[in-house]
Amino acid sequence: MRLVVARCQIDYAGRLTAHLPMATRVLMIKADGSVLVHSDGGSYKPLNWMSPPCTLREGATEDGQVEWTVTNPKTDDTLRILLAEVISDSSHDLGIDPGLQKDGVEKHLQELLADHPGTLAEGLTLVRREYPTAIGPVDLMCRDAVGLSVAVEIKRRGDIDGVEQLTRYLELLNRDPLLTGNGAVRGIFAAQEIKPQARVLATDRGIACAVVDYDALRGLDDPSHRLF
Amino acid sequence: MRLVVARCQIDYAGRLTAHLPMATRVLMIKADGSVLVHSDGGSYKPLNWMSPPCTLREGATEDGQVEWTVTNPKTDDTLRILLAEVISDSSHDLGIDPGLQKDGVEKHLQELLADHPGTLAEGLTLVRREYPTAIGPVDLMCRDAVGLSVAVEIKRRGDIDGVEQLTRYLELLNRDPLLTGNGAVRGIFAAQEIKPQARVLATDRGIACAVVDYDALRGLDDPSHRLF
DNA sequence: AAGTGAATGTCGAGG
DNA sequence: CCTCGACGTTCACTT
Numbered sequence: 001m002r003l004v005v006a007r008c009q010i011d012y013a014g015r016l017t018a019h020l021p022m023a024t025r026v027l028m029i030k031a032d033g034s035v036l037v038h039s040d041g042g043s044y045k046p047l048n049w050m051s052p053p054c055t056l057r058e059g060a061t062e063d064g065q066v067e068w069t070v071t072n073p074k075t076d077d078t079l080r081i082l083l084a085e086v087i088s089d090s091s092h093d094l095g096i097d098p099g100l101q102k103d104g105v106e107k108h109l110q111e112l113l114a115d116h117p118g119t120l121a122e123g124l125t126l127v128r129r130e131y132p133t134a135i136g137p138v139d140l141m142c143r144d145a146v147g148l149s150v151a152v153e154i155k156r157r158g159d160i161d162g163v164e165q166l167t168r169y170l171e172l173l174n175r176d177p178l179l180t181g182n183g184a185v186r187g188i189f190a191a192q193e194i195k196p197q198a199r200v201l202a203t204d205r206g207i208a209c210a211v212v213d214y215d216a217l218r219g220l221d222d223p224s225h226r227l228f
Numbered sequence: 229m230r231l232v233v234a235r236c237q238i239d240y241a242g243r244l245t246a247h248l249p250m251a252t253r254v255l256m257i258k259a260d261g262s263v264l265v266h267s268d269g270g271s272y273k274p275l276n277w278m279s280p281p282c283t284l285r286e287g288a289t290e291d292g293q294v295e296w297t298v299t300n301p302k303t304d305d306t307l308r309i310l311l312a313e314v315i316s317d318s319s320h321d322l323g324i325d326p327g328l329q330k331d332g333v334e335k336h337l338q339e340l341l342a343d344h345p346g347t348l349a350e351g352l353t354l355v356r357r358e359y360p361t362a363i364g365p366v367d368l369m370c371r372d373a374v375g376l377s378v379a380v381e382i383k384r385r386g387d388i389d390g391v392e393q394l395t396r397y398l399e400l401l402n403r404d405p406l407l408t409g410n411g412a413v414r415g416i417f418a419a420q421e422i423k424p425q426a427r428v429l430a431t432d433r434g435i436a437c438a439v440v441d442y443d444a445l446r447g448l449d450d451p452s453h454r455l456f
Numbered sequence: 457a458a459g460t461g462a463a464t465g466t467c468g469a470g471g
Numbered sequence: 472c473c474t475c476g477a478c479g480t481t482c483a484c485t486t
Binding site: 001003005016017018019020021023024025026028030031032034036038039040041042043044045046047048049051052087088090092093094095096097098099100101102103104105156161164 | 229231233243244245246247248249251252253254256258259260262264266267268269270271272273274275276277279280315316318320321322323324325326327328329330331333389392
C-alpha cells in the first residue's frame with residue numbers, strides 16, 4: 001500500500017471520460033495495482049479510481065513533470081495522473097486482510113420472517129423458503145388461516161421493483177392448479193421501509209404491504225425476551 | 229485529511245452490524261469527520277466507513293489501548309476502532325476540490341439517439357424528447373414511417389427494470405386517443421447492452437430491442453466522418 | 457465466465 | 472426535505 005499526497009491533475013477514459021483539474025489530493029495505490037483518488041470530502045467513493053487488474057507506469061512529460069499512466073488491459077480503461085508537486089509519498093506492508101463479517105442484511109430478515117410468518121398476517125404458516133419457480137425463487141411461500149397460498153417477497157427497502165418482481169411471481173404461480181386449487185395465490189410485500197409509490201402500486205394490484213420491524217423480530221428470538 | 233496506518237480491530241453498528249478482526253489497515257479521516265477503512269486489496273469500496281456528518285472521539289480502554297469512537301448523530305450509526313499499534317499518522321491540508329467533470333453517460337446517449345432516431349428503426353422520426361406522462365417522461369417519443377407513435381426507452385444497460393418501465397408507459401400511452409388514432413403505440417427498448425432476460429420479456433410483450441453502438445453514433449456527429 | 461439480485465449502496469436532479 | 476433513477480455502480484453468489 002502506497003500513499004501519496006500530491007497536487008495533481010487527472011484524466012480518465014473508459015466507459016466514460018472524466019477530468020479532474022489541478023488540486024491537492026490523496027492517491028492510494030494498492031498492492032494489486034489499483035488506484036484510488038480521494039479528496040477531503042464526499043463519502044467513501046473516490047473522485048476517480050482504477051479497479052484491478054491494472055498496472056501503473058511512471059513516466060514524465062516533455063516539460064519534465066511526473067506522469068503516471070494506469071491501464072487495465074482487459075477493459076482498456078486508462079487513468080492519467082499528472083503530478084505537479086508531491087507533498088508526501090510513503091509505503092506500508094499491510095498483509096492480507098482477514099475480511100469483514102456482516103450481520104443484519106436481507107438474508108437475516110428472511111430467516112427471521114421464516115421463523116415468525118405470523119407477524120406478517122394472522123395465522124400465516126410457512127410452506128417453504130426460496131420456493132422455486134421458473135423465473136426465480138419466491139422468498140417465502142406460505143399458507144394462510146383458511147388454507148390459501150400466499151407468496152411473500154422480502155426487501156430491506158421496498159420500492160417499485162420489488163412489487164413488479166412479486167407481480168411476476170404471482171402471475172406465474174396463479175397458473176399452477178396445485179396452488180390455486182382453493183383460490184388465487186395472494187401476495188404480501190414485506191420490507192423494513194415501503195416507499196409510497198411502491199405501496200400505491202401494490203395496493204392497486206391487490207398485494208398487501210407489511211412493514212417489518214427488524215429489532216422487534218430479533219427480540220422474538222432473543223431468550224431475554226421470552227416468556228418461558 | 230488525516231492518514232493513519234495502524235493495526236486495529238473494528239466494529240460497526242448501524243443498519244447492520246459488522247466486525248473486522250485485528251489486522252493492519254489504512255484509516256482515512258476526512259475534514260468533515262468521515263472515516264474510511266481500507267485494506268490492501270478489494271476495489272474502491274472501503275472495508276468499513278462512516279459517512280458524514282459524523283464526529284470522531286479519541287479515548288482509551290481500561291487496559292490503556294487507544295480507542296476511536298465515530299458516531300453519526302442523525303442515524304445513530306457508530307464505528308468503534310481499537311488501535312493496537314499506530315505505524316504512521318500524518319495530516320495534510322488538501323483544500324477544496326474543484327470537482328469531477330463527466331462525459332458519456334445516459335444523457336449523451338439520449339441526445340445522440342434524438343439526433344439520429346433512424347438508427348433505431350428505418351424511417352423513425354423524433355416527435356420530442358422527455359415526452360411527459362403522468363408517471364414520468366418517456367425518453368423519446370417518435371413516429372414511424374407509416375405515422376404510428378413509437379415510445380423509446382433508453383438505458384445504458386438494459387435489464388428487466390427498463391422493460392417494466394417502458395411497459396408501464398405503453399399501457400398509459402395506449403389510453404390516449406390522440407396517440408392511438410392510427411394504431412397502437414409501439415415500444416422500442418434501446419440500450420448499449422441488453423440482458424437476455426430483458427430481451428425475452430420485451431419480446432414477449434411485443435417490444436422491439438435495439439442495441440446501440442455509442443461510438444458509431446458519436447461518429448455520425450463527428451465532422452471527420454461526414455461525407456460532405 | 458456470465459448472469460442475477462442486494463447494497464451501511466452513493467450521487468445528483470427535481471418536486 | 473424527500474423521492475426517484477443512474478451509476479465507470481460494486482459485490483457476492485449461482486449457473
